[in-house]
Structures are given as structure tokens and as C-alpha cells.
Amino acid sequence: MNILVLGGGGREHAIAWALAKSPRTDALYVAPGNGGTASIARNVPGLDAEDGRAVLAFAEEHAIDLVVIGPEAPLVAGVADVLREAGIAVFGPDAQGAQLEGSKTFSKRFMDANDIPTARYGSFTEQEPALAYVRELGAPVVVKADGLAAGKGVVVAETVEDAEEAVRECFEGAFGEAGSTVVVEECLTGPECSILAFVSGGKAHCMATAQDHKRAFDGDRGPNTGGMGVYSPVPIVMPDELAVMHEVMEKAAEATAREFDNDYRGVLYGGFMLTPEGPKVLEFNARFGDPETQVVLPRLEADLVDILLAAAEGRPDDIDLRWSEQWAVCVVLASEGYPGAYEKGKVILGVEEAEELDGVTVFHAGTARNADDELVTAGGRVLNVVALGDTFDEAREKAYEACDLINFEGKQYRTDIGKKAAAGRSAWE
Known part of the structure; x- marks a missing residue:
């Protein structure tokens, strides 16, 4: 098979590394790629991964059999829609499904509609009502830019004053269009943990648990980052908590098949808080996590090409996951x-x-x-x-x-x- 991976970060290197191990992989391309992917695949630095027509043209010219979309931006931009319409197998949800990550308001409403445990919230398009809700909830409180902000649009405010400042920054353009709508949430307490699932046909095949470290410095100090380290599995997750997390992911997958116009075919990332009341969803993402992928895929003992192609072609019952105990x-x-x-x-x-x-x-x-x-x-x-x-x-x-x-x-x-x-x-x- 000829395979194209869209993206250029550590997540995409890990995906390409796992795909390259498969005997089914012939030509492997990564757009744009990086210094590491260049050693196992052909980098395509000139291809705009968010331009569906450009990606389709490349795929047709190079007889691509499977496209794997790494980052969230091409998903939200509808690249998967363009490819599927042309009959090319693609691993990654369409633009509607990607709104689970592309819009925090969309995601929260999805959770509410499907009885998925999450934090209380309010969504606002004007500053004053958002500020009023901050004061109603009190500190600590979480302020989120509604749209994609490269992992930088979330502030966990320890004081009402800090939360108000975060709201003002959003509405004053700190995150561009992503901050034109602001979500204000109650602050949940407990350890964070994520679980990713391969989703297709309304079914979720859960991967191993992972726990990221988002703060820049030791002791969970400093600003939030895209992730400074991660491990898998997560030893602090109790069996009953893991069972709840699996149930939530399965319920969410079933809902995508019921509520979305097209079948959700890709990764659904569940970010959880292990609260005293049980696991609650902090966020859904519509793609492989970064850096979670870098510890999950090395523990995968099944052929990733088989898995991604089965999901892309709507064959969820053909997905077989096996994990190393390391x-x-x-x-x-x-x-x-x-x-x-x-x-x-x-x-x-x-x-x-x-x-x-x-x-x-x-x-x-x-x-x-x-x-x-x-x-x-x-x-x-x-x-x-x-x-x-x-x-x-x-x-x-x-x-x-x-x-x-x-x-x-x-x-x-x-x-x-x-x-x-x-x-x-x-x-x-």
C-alpha cells in the first residue's frame, strides 16, 4: 500500500514509525514531515495539509491507498470530507465530527445530549455575561477559547480576577477567531488521564491509558505546554474507573453514529479527570494525542495499517488490538x-x-x-x-x-x- 500521513510533529513520526513496520506498507509519505520522518519515509514539505484539494491531487498522482490525518487543523478544515468524496480511504473524521475538538461549545452540548459526565459550563459570545458567570461559579474556574488555539487557549484560574482577565484576553483577540466564543467551566479536581479509541461504525476500540504532563517545569509549575512528557499505562487508575472510562468512550462512539451525518472514522481522544465522584470528561479531541501517541503506539503489538484501514473502510469488527505488558x-x-x-x-x-x-x-x-x-x-x-x-x-x-x-x-x-x-x-x- 501507498500511505500518506499528514503532519510534521512527534505524533506523526510515531505514526509513520508504526506504519513503516507493517509488511503492507510500500511507499510512505509524510507532509510536511520532519528530520526524523525523513529517515523512514519521503517528506513532502511543499504540500499544504489543510488544503483538501491539494492533498487529493497529491494522493491521486501518487496512487495513495490510505491517508492518515495527524493534526486537528486539517480535520476541522474538512480534508477528510474531500478525500472520502473522491473514494480515497482516510483515517480521520469529517469536518462535522472534528467539531468535537474544533468547538468546545459543540463538544459540551454533545456531552450534555448523551449523558456524558463533565463539568458544569456556560458558553458565551459576549464578554459581560461571561464575566458574570465567572463570578457566579467563583474560583478556581476554567476559561477556554472555544476554537482551536494550538493547546494554548485554556486557563485554569486560581482567582476570579485571573479568570476575568482570561475572559477579556479571549474577547480582545488573544486567540483570534478561536476566542470569539468563550467557554467558562467549573474546575474539577483529581488526577488527569487520557484514553484514546479507534472509532468506526459507532464502535469504540479503546487503547491503553496515558497521562501527560502539561506544565513546563518540574512540580507541575509554569505555563501550560503541548505536553512535556507522558507514560503508559497509568498505574493510579483503578479498575472501576477504567471501566467507566471505557463505557464513556463506547457511549460517545455510539452517539457519533446516531447524531452525525456521516460515520465517524478516526481516533476519539477522551481527556478525563478522575474526580471523587468518578471519571468526568474534560475534553474530546478528534485525533491521536501528542505526546500520548508516542507511548501508546510502541506498546501496540498489532499491525497499525490493518487497524487504520479497517476503521477507514467502516469495518470496526476487523479491528484487533493487542498490547505489550511493558x-x-x-x-x-x-x-x-x-x-x-x-x-x-x-x-x-x-x-x-x-x-x-x-x-x-x-x-x-x-x-x-x-x-x-x-x-x-x-x-x-x-x-x-x-x-x-x-x-x-x-x-x-x-x-x-x-x-x-x-x-x-x-x-x-x-x-x-x-x-x-x-x-x-x-x-x-
């Missing part, structure tokens, strides 16, 4: 200054040495090749260092051993990925 830990190496301003073009050394360690894989997120063919930094999150181990501690130690072998100017990373979970559920109390 633990996976990912540490993100970022550019100095991330998630704020950062410099690019710093030469990266030691990746090959890190990957010589047993069970270590380095997925590239923000890398490129310079004129001298040197690997250089090209983004905020630069590398995802992933280690597999027979125990949680072994995987953590191996990941950090690999991190020590990789160097570039301004290398920044958290030293406590997984530490809190290793201490047990009481660490959140």
Missing part, C-alpha cells in the same frame, strides 16, 4: 524558552547513541536538516525520548539515561516525568 515513558526535550519565544537552528547531537540503548526510540517533533545535513532544532518541542521497560521505574530510568546522551544548545526538559504517579494516588491528595 511500560512506556516519554520525556520531551524542548528548546530554551518554550512555550514562549525560542531560537531555532541549534545542532543536535547524540540521537543515534540514545537509540542504541535497548528499548529506546527517539521521535522527532521539531527538527530539520540544515544546509550541511546536520540535524537541527526547528520547533519548541524538539524530541520525544521514549523508553520501554519491564517496570515503570526501569522505563523512567532508561528514558532519562537516553536524554543525557542527547545534547543541543538550550536543551530544556522536566526531570520528574512519572515521579508523581510512581508515588501512588495519594500524591494527588
Whole structure:
């Protein structure tokens, strides 16, 4: 098969890596790709992944059998719609289904309509009613830009004043059109956890649990980021909580088949809070998580091509998932200054040495090749260092051993990925 992956981050490198292992994969393309995908696939830097017609033209010219859409923006832009209409198998929901991520208001209403446990909320298109609702809920409170904001449009405000400022920033254009509608939510308490599911034909095939670390610095301090590290499975999730999470994902998948015009065929990402009242949904995303994918796919023992094609073709009963019992830990190496301003073009050394360690894989997120063919930094999150181990501690130690072998100017990373979970559920109390 000829396969095209849309996207250029660590998630897409992990997807391409898993696809490349399949005997069914012939030609593999990644658009735009990065310095890591270039070693296992052909990068297509000139293809606009959000332009459905351009993607279709490329797919027809290169006899693409399956398109896998990584990021949310092409999904919301309707790229999957264009491809499906032309008869090309595509893994990723259409534009309507992608609104589960593209609009927090749409997603919240979907949850309400289908009795999915979530936080109380209000959705507002004007500033004053939003401010009034903030005061009604009181602090702490969560303020969200309704649309896509590259993971930056959510503020967990500890005071009413901070929440009011966040509301004003949204309506004053801090997030562009994404902030023209604002969602204000009650602040749930407890550990966060995510579970992804392959969805097709109204059925959900749940993947392994994962837990991201969104804050920039050790001890969950600093600004939110796209994710500084993650592990799978999540040891603090109790069996009864996992059962509820699976039920929620199955209920959501059934609802997509019932409520949406077209079959939802792609990943449904459930972001949960493990509250004292039980798991509640913080958000749904319409694609593979980043960096969750980087620890989930290395534990997948089934053929990813078979899975994605079955979902894309509406054959959910043909999806067969098998998981390794090993633990996976990912540490993100970022550019100095991330998630704020950062410099690019710093030469990266030691990746090959890190990957010589047993069970270590380095997925590239923000890398490129310079004129001298040197690997250089090209983004905020630069590398995802992933280690597999027979125990949680072994995987953590191996990941950090690999991190020590990789160097570039301004290398920044958290030293406590997984530490809190290793201490047990009481660490959140």
C-alpha cells in the first residue's frame, strides 16, 4: 500500500514509525514531515495539509491507498470530507465530527445530549455575561477559547480576577477567531488521564491509558505546554474507573453514529479527570494525542495499517488490538524558552547513541536538516525520548539515561516525568 500521513510533529513520526513496520506498507509519505520522518519515509514539505484539494491531487498522482490525518487543523478544515468524496480511504473524521475538538461549545452540548459526565459550563459570545458567570461559579474556574488555539487557549484560574482577565484576553483577540466564543467551566479536581479509541461504525476500540504532563517545569509549575512528557499505562487508575472510562468512550462512539451525518472514522481522544465522584470528561479531541501517541503506539503489538484501514473502510469488527505488558515513558526535550519565544537552528547531537540503548526510540517533533545535513532544532518541542521497560521505574530510568546522551544548545526538559504517579494516588491528595 501507498500511505500518506499528514503532519510534521512527534505524533506523526510515531505514526509513520508504526506504519513503516507493517509488511503492507510500500511507499510512505509524510507532509510536511520532519528530520526524523525523513529517515523512514519521503517528506513532502511543499504540500499544504489543510488544503483538501491539494492533498487529493497529491494522493491521486501518487496512487495513495490510505491517508492518515495527524493534526486537528486539517480535520476541522474538512480534508477528510474531500478525500472520502473522491473514494480515497482516510483515517480521520469529517469536518462535522472534528467539531468535537474544533468547538468546545459543540463538544459540551454533545456531552450534555448523551449523558456524558463533565463539568458544569456556560458558553458565551459576549464578554459581560461571561464575566458574570465567572463570578457566579467563583474560583478556581476554567476559561477556554472555544476554537482551536494550538493547546494554548485554556486557563485554569486560581482567582476570579485571573479568570476575568482570561475572559477579556479571549474577547480582545488573544486567540483570534478561536476566542470569539468563550467557554467558562467549573474546575474539577483529581488526577488527569487520557484514553484514546479507534472509532468506526459507532464502535469504540479503546487503547491503553496515558497521562501527560502539561506544565513546563518540574512540580507541575509554569505555563501550560503541548505536553512535556507522558507514560503508559497509568498505574493510579483503578479498575472501576477504567471501566467507566471505557463505557464513556463506547457511549460517545455510539452517539457519533446516531447524531452525525456521516460515520465517524478516526481516533476519539477522551481527556478525563478522575474526580471523587468518578471519571468526568474534560475534553474530546478528534485525533491521536501528542505526546500520548508516542507511548501508546510502541506498546501496540498489532499491525497499525490493518487497524487504520479497517476503521477507514467502516469495518470496526476487523479491528484487533493487542498490547505489550511493558511500560512506556516519554520525556520531551524542548528548546530554551518554550512555550514562549525560542531560537531555532541549534545542532543536535547524540540521537543515534540514545537509540542504541535497548528499548529506546527517539521521535522527532521539531527538527530539520540544515544546509550541511546536520540535524537541527526547528520547533519548541524538539524530541520525544521514549523508553520501554519491564517496570515503570526501569522505563523512567532508561528514558532519562537516553536524554543525557542527547545534547543541543538550550536543551530544556522536566526531570520528574512519572515521579508523581510512581508515588501512588495519594500524591494527588
